[in-house]
Amino acid sequence: MQLDIVVAFFILGAVAKLVKSDLKLPTALYQGLTIFLLIAIGLKGGVALAEHASVSLVPQSLAVICLGLAIPLIAFPLLSRIGRFSREDAASIAAHYGSVSVGTYAVAIAVLEARGIHYEPYFPLFVVLLEMPAIALGIAMARRQGERIAWRKLLHEMFCNQGILLMSGSLVIGYLAADQTPTIMPLFGELFHGVLALFLLEMGIVAAGRVADIRLTAPFITAFGVIMPLLGGLLGGALGLQLGFSAGGAILLAVLGASASYIAVPAAMRTALPEANHGLAIAASLGITFPFNVMIGIPLYIALIDLVTPTL
Amino acid sequence: MIKEHFYFGSIVGVSLAVLGSVLALSGVFDWSLFWVGCAIGGLTCTTAIGSSPQRQLVLMPVIEQAPPINGTRI
Numbered sequence: 066m067q068l069d070i071v072v073a074f075f076i077l078g079a080v081a082k083l084v085k086s087d088l089k090l091p092t093a094l095y096q097g098l099t100i101f102l103l104i105a106i107g108l109k110g111g112v113a114l115a116e117h118a119s120v121s122l123v124p125q126s127l128a129v130i131c132l133g134l135a136i137p138l139i140a141f142p143l144l145s146r147i148g149r150f151s152r153e154d155a156a157s158i159a160a161h162y163g164s165v166s167v168g169t170y171a172v173a174i175a176v177l178e179a180r181g182i183h184y185e186p187y188f189p190l191f192v193v194l195l196e197m198p199a200i201a202l203g204i205a206m207a208r209r210q211g212e213r214i215a216w217r218k219l220l221h222e223m224f225c226n227q228g229i230l231l232m233s234g235s236l237v238i239g240y241l242a243a244d245q246t247p248t249i250m251p252l253f254g255e256l257f258h259g260v261l262a263l264f265l266l267e268m269g270i271v272a273a274g275r276v277a278d279i280r281l282t283a284p285f286i287t288a289f290g291v292i293m294p295l296l297g298g299l300l301g302g303a304l305g306l307q308l309g310f311s312a313g314g315a316i317l318l319a320v321l322g323a324s325a326s327y328i329a330v331p332a333a334m335r336t337a338l339p340e341a342n343h344g345l346a347i348a349a350s351l352g353i354t355f356p357f358n359v360m361i362g363i364p365l366y367i368a369l370i371d372l373v374t375p376t377l
Numbered sequence: 378m379i380k381e382h383f384y385f386g387s388i389v390g391v392s393l394a395v396l397g398s399v400l401a402l403s404g405v406f407d408w409s410l411f412w413v414g415c416a417i418g419g420l421t422c423t424t425a426i427g428s429s430p431q432r433q434l435v436l437m438p439v440i441e442q443a444p445p446i447n448g449t450r451i
Contacts, residue, residue: 143385146381147381147382147384147385148381148382148385149379149381282382283420284383284385284386284417284420284424284425285379285385285386287386287417287420288385288389288390288421289389291389291413291417292389357413360409361410361413364406364407365400365406368405368406369406372405
């Protein structure tokens with residue numbers, strides 16, 4: 066197994082937690098790293114969007130939104146019927162899996178660039194688009210007839226949370242000021258991989274700490290946390306190939322389908338479904354699915370798409 | 378342990394182990410997916426054994442025979 070250098074830092078963080086090391090990144094630094102990654106990905110996507118904007122992006126965007134709606138629709142019956150979770154818990158976890166993880170996307174970008182695999186550079190647009198539909202669908206699935214929703218507060222959480230705001234804002238800035246971005250790219254471009262390594266070190270510590278939270282439902286949640294990214298990845302990869310993306314683009318869509326949110330959705334779900342067990346959803350997405358995608362999922366999606374389109 | 382959790386964990390574990398071994402033997406991917414499948418199957422079985430009524434029946438007499446702590450039985 067060829068281990069990517071940034072992924073190695075994730076494993077280092079997890080090992081540090083498991084051996085009870087006192088290694089800890091300051092919270093402010095972790096928040097700073099997250100902000101950096103969101104801006105870097107958004108800016109890169111905005112610049113690419115300015116170069117490649119065309120009408121063909123509209124049907125592609127609509128298809129990507131449909132992918133974001135299809136995944137929670139698969140996850141919800143699994144969680145409520147087989148998992149026997151309450152309606153609110155099942156809807157909350159399904160929404161996490163329908164949305165995307167920017168961290169997983171960043172790792173996928175790093176791996177593709179390290180292997181020299183070409184991909185459509187405007188993919189951050191799809192990352193932004195995939196964040197929201199699952200949240201709305203999750204809330205709709207959790208609510209019973211006649212229940213009222215605080216839409217104003219919820220829409221604020223959906224559109225103004227840190228992840229969406231920074232990524233869509235940077236995307237627009239990159240699009241409008243594409244010719245000026247070389248002045249700030251030494252920071253947001255060249256330092257990307259180093260910052261991602263630091264981010265993954267912290268994620269390794271956090272993910273290893275979350276594993277203990279799923280003790281009661283461990284067999285089901287572990288199996289769910291592994292099978293859902295495989296189903297989502299399969300759907301995303303197949304859709305990417307159908308939409309005519311390059312092999313790298315299909316891999317990225319597979320990664321987006323496979324990943325589960327742990328930043329934007331938890332914030333929105335806490336507002337919309339305060340009665341749901343949010344710890345369980347974050348533990349599954351961060352403790353099981355994120356490590357699985359980073360260490361096994363991404364190389365697997367690359368291998369499978371290489372098998373279908375041997376152009377890599 | 379809920380019956381459905383056991384079935385789901387077992388099916389996913391076995392399926393991944395089979396898929397992982399097929400992919401590894403055909404040279405498409407390494408053995409990591411196979412080991413993930415084995416781990417899920419193993420976790421499901423150990424949890425099921427740990428929470429089975431038989432195991433609780435074995436443990437109960439041991440707990441009942443334990444000496445009182447500060448005059449209180451467990």
